Amino acid sequence: MEPAVEIVDLVKRFGNTIAVDKLNLSIYDGEIFGLLGPNGSGKSTTLLIISTVYKPTSGDVYVYGKSVVKNSDEVRKYVGIAFQEPKALWVDKPYEILLWHAMVVGYSMSDARKVVRQVMEDLGVWEYRNKMFSELSGGNKKKVELAKVFIQKPRLAIFDEPTAQLDVITKHQVWNMIEDLRRNGSTIIVATNEMSEAERLSDRIGIMYRGKLRALGTPEELKDGIPGGDIIEIIVDGPVRESFVEAIKNDIDAVRIDLKDAVIRIYVNKGEEKIARVVDMFSRGGLKVRQISLKEPTLDDVFFYYTGAKLAGDNN
Amino acid sequence: MREDLRALLLVTLWDVRKVARYKVFLLMRFAWFIVQVSVFAVLISYLVTIRSLGTSGIGYYEYYLFGAYTALLFSISMFRGYEIAEEFEEGIIEYQLSLPIKRRILAIGRTIGGGIASFIYTLPMMLFILLLLGITNPVLIAIAVLSALAFSIGIVGLAINIVFGLKSGDKTDILFGVVDALLVRLSTIFYPLPFLSVFPPYFYAAMYNPLSNMADFLRALFFFQDLKIFIHAPPENLVSYIVGLSVGLSILAMLFIERRVEGGGWK
Ligand SMILES: Nc1ncnc2c1ncn2[C@@H]1O[C@H](COP(=O)(O)OP(=O)(O)OP(=O)(O)O)[C@@H](O)[C@H]1O
Numbered sequence: 001m002e003p004a005v006e007i008v009d010l011v012k013r014f015g016n017t018i019a020v021d022k023l024n025l026s027i028y029d030g031e032i033f034g035l036l037g038p039n040g041s042g043k044s045t046t047l048l049i050i051s052t053v054y055k056p057t058s059g060d061v062y063v064y065g066k067s068v069v070k071n072s073d074e075v076r077k078y079v080g081i082a083f084q085e086p087k088a089l090w091v092d093k094p095y096e097i098l099l100w101h102a103m104v105v106g107y108s109m110s111d112a113r114k115v116v117r118q119v120m121e122d123l124g125v126w127e128y129r130n131k132m133f134s135e136l137s138g139g140n141k142k143k144v145e146l147a148k149v150f151i152q153k154p155r156l157a158i159f160d161e162p163t164a165q166l167d168v169i170t171k172h173q174v175w176n177m178i179e180d181l182r183r184n185g186s187t188i189i190v191a192t193n194e195m196s197e198a199e200r201l202s203d204r205i206g207i208m209y210r211g212k213l214r215a216l217g218t219p220e221e222l223k224d225g226i227p228g229g230d231i232i233e234i235i236v237d238g239p240v241r242e243s244f245v246e247a248i249k250n251d252i253d254a255v256r257i258d259l260k261d262a263v264i265r266i267y268v269n270k271g272e273e274k275i276a277r278v279v280d281m282f283s284r285g286g287l288k289v290r291q292i293s294l295k296e297p298t299l300d301d302v303f304f305y306y307t308g309a310k311l312a313g314d315n316n
Numbered sequence: 317m318r319e320d321l322r323a324l325l326l327v328t329l330w331d332v333r334k335v336a337r338y339k340v341f342l343l344m345r346f347a348w349f350i351v352q353v354s355v356f357a358v359l360i361s362y363l364v365t366i367r368s369l370g371t372s373g374i375g376y377y378e379y380y381l382f383g384a385y386t387a388l389l390f391s392i393s394m395f396r397g398y399e400i401a402e403e404f405e406e407g408i409i410e411y412q413l414s415l416p417i418k419r420r421i422l423a424i425g426r427t428i429g430g431g432i433a434s435f436i437y438t439l440p441m442m443l444f445i446l447l448l449l450g451i452t453n454p455v456l457i458a459i460a461v462l463s464a465l466a467f468s469i470g471i472v473g474l475a476i477n478i479v480f481g482l483k484s485g486d487k488t489d490i491l492f493g494v495v496d497a498l499l500v501r502l503s504t505i506f507y508p509l510p511f512l513s514v515f516p517p518y519f520y521a522a523m524y525n526p527l528s529n530m531a532d533f534l535r536a537l538f539f540f541q542d543l544k545i546f547i548h549a550p551p552e553n554l555v556s557y558i559v560g561l562s563v564g565l566s567i568l569a570m571l572f573i574e575r576r577v578e579g580g581g582w583k
């Protein structure tokens with residue numbers, strides 16, 4: 001089957017900054033794809049190129065087989081995007097903004113009125129319809145931005161950090177609406193920093209770091225893919241020397257150890273057998289252990305593993 | 317094609333619907349214009365005595381009114397064009413570029429929309445002049461409206477071209493100031509062309525100046541008999557110039573915007 005989106009050797013530079021660095025990625029028709037990555041990793045830039053707002057420096061993106069470079073007019077017929085930063089003139093009113101949007105994406109005047117009202121009610125912003133955009137709260141601005149895509153129901157729906165400023169209840173509402181959209185046939189890309197969001201929504205997840213794709217798979221695959229399936233997490237008082245970390249690593253045959261501030265994460269196999277030995281080594285090393293735990297990796301760990309501070313065991 | 321027209325209409329609406337928001341601005345402009353044409357214009361026309369050629373007593377006052385209107389339409393159109401280009405820098409364009417609209421339609425639609433909006437701002441002023449002069453011929457009024465519309469679209473196109481032609485914002489602001497000042501001065505807005513012939517560069521600049529062509533066209537349209545010695549070309553030439561200018565500058569604006577966003581996006 002032809003993928004919904006095919007990103008081929010995509011490069012995007014802004015002056016000396018490389019925002020996207022030879023990215024290759026396919027997104028399947030009908031899936032919800034989560035794009036994860038720390039700030040500045042190139043998520044938004046990638047999404048803006050897919051929606052033909054920015055042009056690639058080199059490489060190309062095919063959306064349902066149409067090139068964003070050669071056929072951007074065609075690509076835009078398939079794509080709708082809710083931007084990370086809501087885009088509207090500050091003097092505009094939400095109802096006007098969305099009515100105009102609905103007409104532009106193809107609704108007749110009377111259908112536009114209906115769908116705008118429906119979506120605004122679903123998102124809980126109907127009562128603000130005639131306020132000035134600049135007077136809305138951050139979260140409500142974001143909801144108006146999201147409403148654009150829910151109104152449009154595009155074949156490829158792109159959400160850039162959709163729930164970043166939303167309260168918990170609205171977050172769940174938005175997730176449900178995104179799932180509904182997929183049920184009605186849209187392919188969906190969601191960029192996010194929030195693991196819970198990615199895990200809740202995504203069929204597959206891609207993790208970007210410095211413009212490159214570092215990991216790709218279902219949430220389960222990613223968690224299983226971390227070498228040393230168990231993680232011993234230790235919080236200590238005082239600084240930890242690198243040589244000490246290296247010694248532990250060799251002693252218990254850890255796959256890798258990440259050290260960030262006072263938190264030490266040891267990736268090992270058979271963690272339950274090694275935890276006692278670790279505690280022992282710490283006390284002999286004169287370090288006071290405040291807290292120690294053994295856990296299965298979460299998506300946070302996956303994220304941390306691929307993008308976080310690396311000290312030991314980094315063979316990339 | 318139908319789809320394109322629909323999109324064009326909607327894009328045009330983006331700018332036109334903004335008119336309603338500038339009520340206060342519009343009212344102040346209107347008030348100032350009334351003072352200008354009913355106080356200053358009368359005073360000046362006492363100072364400037366032109367031998368009235370017709371029997372109707374038409375003179376500098378009538379000449380001045382159309383000049384004042386044209387200058388106003390020009391500066392409002394420049395301002396709108398500048399604002400449209402500013403929006404490009406402020407992120408609205410990112411939203412518009414993501415919409416299912418052809419780039420070409422978007423570019424030309426914003427130019428036309430800006431032109432229509434500028435013209436609507438000045439409509440009360442135009443009607444006020446026509447009222448002052450007691451003009452009621454609907455055909456002439458329709459021609460005046462259409463030509464003013466063409467003119468304002470052309471000027472919005474000019475403003476967009478200036479902004480996109482220059483990369484730096486500072487340079488743009490300076491050039492805007494210069495163009496604004498020069499075009500109004502080097503024109504027949506307030507001085508009839510024959511008076512300018514003492515200084516040939518001025519004379520020719522004024523002759524090819526869009527403002528001169530617009531103002532003179534309006535003069536010719538309503539008072540051809542009385543003002544014809546001041547008007548440098550036959551009305552059909554003047555109007556062709558305006559329409560040509562409008563079409564040319566808006567196509568150029570469209571190409572500038574397209575080039576900015578070629579190969580997909582604009583950054
Ligand atoms: N318009 C631009 N001009 C210059 N540099 C840019 C522009 N847009 C993005 N960048 C740079 O490109 C890099 C990637 O930015 P991008 O916005 O794609 O990251 P992101 O993953 O979306 O981050 P965040 O999680 O903060 O939204 C950053 O270094 C950023 O500074």
Ligand SMILES: [Mg+2]
Pocket residue numbers: 043044045084160
């Ligand atoms: Mg971003």
